[in-house]
Amino acid sequence: MAHCTSFPYEPVAEIGGGAYGTVYKARDTESGKFVALKNVRVQTDQNGLPVSTVREVALLKRLEQFDHPNVVRLMDVCATPRSDQETKVTLVFEHVDQDLKTYLEKAPAPGLSSDRIKDLMRQLLCGLAFLHSNQVMHRDLKPENILVTSQGQVKLADFGLAKIYSCHMALTPVVVTLWYRPPEVLLQSTYATPVDIWSTGCIFAEMFRRKPLFCGESEMDQLGKIFEVIGLPQEEEWPTGVTVSRKNFPAVKARPITDFVPEINEQGAKLLMQMLTFDPLKRISALNALEHLYFQDEETSNQDETL
Template sequence: MESSVTPYEPVAEIGGGAYGTVYKARDSRSGKFVALKNVRVQRDEDGVSPSTVREVALLKRLEHFDHPNIVRLFDVCATVRADRETKVTLVFEHVDQDLKTYLEKAPSPGLPAETVKDLMNQLLKGLAFLHSHSVVHRDLKPENILVTSRGQVKLADFGLARIYSCQMALTPVVVTLWYRAPEVLLQATYATPVDLWSTGCIFAEMFRRRPLFCGKSEADQLGKIFDMTGLPAEEDWPEDVTLPRSAFTNRPPQSVKSYIPEIDDLGAELLLELLAFSPYKRISAFNALQHPYFQGQSPEV
């Protein structure tokens, strides 16, 4: 990552978030549009922090596989600034809309069941690929799932959580809790299953066209989850977390259909496997692709 004058000319601002502003830009060499994300990274005496270099190297390595359900990372440019800070610009392929916009634009009564199945199949293929390379997305939500004009799903913003964590302190933006797994809300240890929880929330949202659990705080979010799934068993509650199970009232699980009337029985079954409270009991992306819900869809990853 050497300092360079970039050949990318910003055309428009296309989104701001917890991780800074995203720009649509034109590559002056090819004339094609790209998406630029700028990240400020603190440097140590030797330059950019080793963790950032490692994260970016991993993202670049994933490029070689050219997976159809992963957004392409074309380039990484670093500009050294004052105050032991480096501006890292990540250059991604540009896709016009995200899943949030796609769902908002869907005419009533919403997406056909087969479209939901196809989008889910692609989303899980992208996740299975990331997880097979030990990349946890950590922040999966409709805003960072891109959908091309041909209906191709591409995951964006994966693997950036650690690069961004040092920048998070600099921005007062509130990150949504709505897609967060219980183990993250409880501040327990977590791994790839967090992405499957988020996928379950997104699956439900594809039918409902509005989020499944809209909590205002960690405890409120957990309460809304338990309203649907019931209070988890004592043995599934993680140890050494600040919020005890006793902080929540006992309640029975509700039927999936009462929340998502449009979902079929196999879809409801898959949803419950994605929304298993215990990460150890939650279905993996690879196994989700083999689920009977997808019969008739090609299961290759």
């Protein structure tokens, strides 16, 4: 690894050959704490670092000033030249040992309590509302990049790098999971912050099921699996200007979500359906989701006695 000058991080292990480049666990030689190093290669032309990289990393740094509890800390950034055409940008994040995927796997049967799920969801939505109010969308939310500290604190990781990564991904053959992708992305229509709400809905269901809700093998298969649950949308809801026709899919009706997520309570099911809404404009926002009755009703809470 080429290092920045006075780069005080000592790699300990490779923790992922991830879709977006190699991730290393490293030790901060000054504090002794572990960090996660992410290297992103960006093309540099004759005008230096691309404007998109400069702006996106600057935005991440700006978010850092707010010190949000549900967003992973970005501790350091540096740029090192690899060649005339390429610069390596190294992002140094705080290291959290566990992601939501392993957290769910490690939970003893019968899985997480409904209170625990509610708490995780509240934190997840808090982090998202913060990102969205700063005009940052995650675009690739999944259990692997939702970190859970040993104290049970949720921290979102890997956000706001979509454009930098897509630059990088052109260079690396990668397989990206489709399971948390919303219909508008699968249909290659326009998309915005509601994409993250869809993914959050998928993850919400997965917390109860302990397995993913929609496991498609291709874009079309993924859409088919989605419609088996939420039903084929009406003709007028289908986005205009997309190449995939609605006629490719069987006219299936929506099935009760409790068929797929039997453990969920009534308000939880209502919130879940508002997140898994086909039309991104009608999908609930992170701020509104936090106001949802699901988070106010105390029927599943063990706080009952104190109220």
